[in-house]
Amino acid sequence: MKINNVYNEKEQYFTKDLLTEKKRYWDPKRSKVCAALKKNISVFPIEKTSCILYLGCAEGYTVSYLSDIVTEGKIIGVDFSAHSMQRFYLLSQKRKNIIPLLEDATRPEKYKDLLNFKVDVIVQDVSQKKQIEILKKNTDLFLKENGYVMLSLKTTAISQKKPKEIVDEELNNFKKHFKIINFVKLDPFEKKHIFVIGQKK
Numbered sequence: 001m002k003i004n005n006v007y008n009e010k011e012q013y014f015t016k017d018l019l020t021e022k023k024r025y026w027d028p029k030r031s032k033v034c035a036a037l038k039k040n041i042s043v044f045p046i047e048k049t050s051c052i053l054y055l056g057c058a059e060g061y062t063v064s065y066l067s068d069i070v071t072e073g074k075i076i077g078v079d080f081s082a083h084s085m086q087r088f089y090l091l092s093q094k095r096k097n098i099i100p101l102l103e104d105a106t107r108p109e110k111y112k113d114l115l116n117f118k119v120d121v122i123v124q125d126v127s128q129k130k131q132i133e134i135l136k137k138n139t140d141l142f143l144k145e146n147g148y149v150m151l152s153l154k155t156t157a158i159s160q161k162k163p164k165e166i167v168d169e170e171l172n173n174f175k176k177h178f179k180i181i182n183f184v185k186l187d188p189f190e191k192k193h194i195f196v197i198g199q200k201k
């Protein structure tokens, strides 16, 4: 799906607030999904009926904007920080399409019985080592056939190698499990991050 599913006004991105119907400015410096849109990622596979598993939801900044878009879908937000999850829980009380899960994304087998359905999209923003391994494990359990993954890759969390080497290595690793649809560097909004859209092989 093309990115014009998000309300695009000049160079800024807005969503229409699910609760008030008013426009909400989406800040690319606070949201890697928004930064990827600003950097003209060619595909945005989220539509109003999408069901999304979001790994690393934190307090829910990005999830709140996705919640405006998936008005007939839902978002399951996973984070292992109890502190962040307190605020995320409050957000989920206001927005009925958000489900909070206080869990470790490296151990999806622990929440497999809670999520007894498959999702259309997995978004991951965990800034951890073994980012692709985490994504693969979750994909195997929860992503529909032909579903999409949207991965924010921090290119310094992994090792002390040069950024270019890390990006190549990570993209090659990604390609072992997923077909790359498109990727963009997120600078200047987020330094040392790339954002990759892929599909299950």
Ligand SMILES: C[S@@+](CC[C@H](N)C(=O)[O-])C[C@H]1O[C@@H](n2cnc3c(N)ncnc32)[C@H](O)[C@@H]1O
Binding pocket: 030, 031, 032, 055, 056, 057, 058, 059, 060, 061, 062, 063, 078, 079, 080, 081, 084, 103, 104, 105, 106, 125, 126, 127, 128
């Ligand atoms: C950069 S923040 C995410 C920001 C959020 N995606 C947004 O745009 O609003 C990264 C989050 O990943 C979470 N995280 C890191 N490792 C995790 C893991 N193994 N399981 C679950 N959450 C994790 C952290 O607690 C943190 O809240």
